Structures are given as structure tokens and as C-alpha cells.
Amino acid sequence: MSRNIWIITLVISGSILMFGVISNINVGVKSGVESCKLMNLSMYDTCINQLAEQKGKSVCKLVEARMLDDCYLHAAIGDNRPAICQNINADWDKDECFGKVAVLNRNLKSLEYIPNKLNKERWLAKVAIRYNESNYCRLLTDVNIHGECYKTLAKNTENIDYCFAIDIGSIHKEPCFLDLAMLLHDNSICGHMNSLLKGKCMSEVGG
Known part of the structure; x- marks a missing residue:
């Protein structure tokens, strides 16, 4: 008891x-x-x-x-x-x-x-950029968001490899090379661009 x-x-x-x-x-x-x-x-x-x-x-x-x-x-x-x-x-x-x-x-x-898949990918790209996580960029299926993600990472980290990861034909690929060339003051990067933008790159960077 x-x-x-x-x-x-x-x-x-x-x-x-x-x-x-x-x-x-x-x-x-x-x-x-x-x-x-x-x-x-x-x-x-x-x-x-x-x-x-x-x-x-x-x-x-x-x-x-x-x-x-x-x-x-x-x-x-x-x-x-x-x-x-x-x-x-x-x-x-x-x-x-x-x-x-x-x-x-x-x-x-x-x-x-x-x-919404597109909206979801926009936010995933923001996570990738905030934490410099390229693996998240690779998960993106929208060509525009995918390219912009790698382009931003390339500029933030000064790493040209991210420009090469952008799909050929993406509107972000050549601007990525241009940004890196100007940022690093390296006109050799202009060589990765087509003839139309290569001259602009060379004149902007110098050399």
C-alpha cells in the first residue's frame, strides 16, 4: 500500500x-x-x-x-x-x-x-550558391537555372572549372568565361569563347 x-x-x-x-x-x-x-x-x-x-x-x-x-x-x-x-x-x-x-x-x-518543380530548383540553386556546393548545381534539370548556378559559383570561387560544367548552348556559358577573364585579368580565358565574343573579351581584359 x-x-x-x-x-x-x-x-x-x-x-x-x-x-x-x-x-x-x-x-x-x-x-x-x-x-x-x-x-x-x-x-x-x-x-x-x-x-x-x-x-x-x-x-x-x-x-x-x-x-x-x-x-x-x-x-x-x-x-x-x-x-x-x-x-x-x-x-x-x-x-x-x-x-x-x-x-x-x-x-x-x-x-x-x-x-512546383521550377520553383523548387530556384531555391536549390540558392542553397548551392550560399554554401558553394557544386553538387547541388548538378542536380538541377532546368538549363537556365543550372547554368546560372554554375556561373555564380565560378565567379564567387574564381574557379573556371564551373564554367566548363555549364551546358554547351546555355546563355550563361560564355558570360561565365567573360566574368572569370575580367575577374582574374587573364585574357587566355577568352580563348574558350566563340569568335563573336572573343574580341569583346580580349578588349575588355586587355592584352
Whole structure:
């Protein structure tokens, strides 16, 4: 009998402790929102967004309607949980939320939530560029996005190999060589261009 009483007491004590922890979290969120309300409007928005990144979507229950989408966006980014983006109403804003979670957290699984393939590839290219990850560029099937991804990486890293990775016939291939030639002040790179643009490259780079 005494053992049963001890177990019941332990369970009740644990429940009280858990309630206390949850209450403290809620108090922290509420006090945070109240502190944000003391600021002017522009600072208030920034404050709420930062609070959402730190405390999660519970913050969004305490803000006005105009702030909801931004609040959920920052909560999703802070928690690295793309599912939170589902709370956003407009499809375009929702996809942007998935994309930003992917870019800022290097979370490619977040892109799986984006239904439009082209939009998904645009965000994958942004992830590739942010982290200088050429393997992500290689996954792109849209010729334009694929070429722009490698072209940007080539310029950011000063690596001509990325220009060679661009598909022949892509509008980004020769501008990639031109950018690298000018960036590195190396007119030998102009030799990889066709006769129409080679002269322009040589005159721009010199030599």
C-alpha cells in the first residue's frame, strides 16, 4: 500500500514539475511579446520575428493577424521545421518559407514541400550558391537555372572549372568565361569563347 502511495506521489510531483516548466516557457513567451510591444512599430516587427526564431511558433499565438505569416516564417527558420510554414495562407509565401528554411539551415528536405518543380530548383540553386556546393548545381534539370548556378559559383570561387560544367548552348556559358577573364585579368580565358565574343573579351581584359 505504501509503495503505491509513493508511486502516485512521484507521478503527481512529476506532473507538477512539468506544468511548472511549461508555465515558465509560456511566461517567457508572453513577457517577450509584451516587451516587444513597448517598441515603435518597425522595431516591434523585428523584435517579434527574432522572438519567434528563439521561442518557436508559440509566439505567433500572441501576435496580431498582420504579423502571423512573418511570425510563422521566422519560427520555421529558427526551429528548422518546414512543417511550420504550412500555417502560412498564401501559397507563394508558403513556398518562400520552405525555401528560406532550406537556404538558412541547409535543409534540402524542406524543398520537398514545394510542389512546383521550377520553383523548387530556384531555391536549390540558392542553397548551392550560399554554401558553394557544386553538387547541388548538378542536380538541377532546368538549363537556365543550372547554368546560372554554375556561373555564380565560378565567379564567387574564381574557379573556371564551373564554367566548363555549364551546358554547351546555355546563355550563361560564355558570360561565365567573360566574368572569370575580367575577374582574374587573364585574357587566355577568352580563348574558350566563340569568335563573336572573343574580341569583346580580349578588349575588355586587355592584352
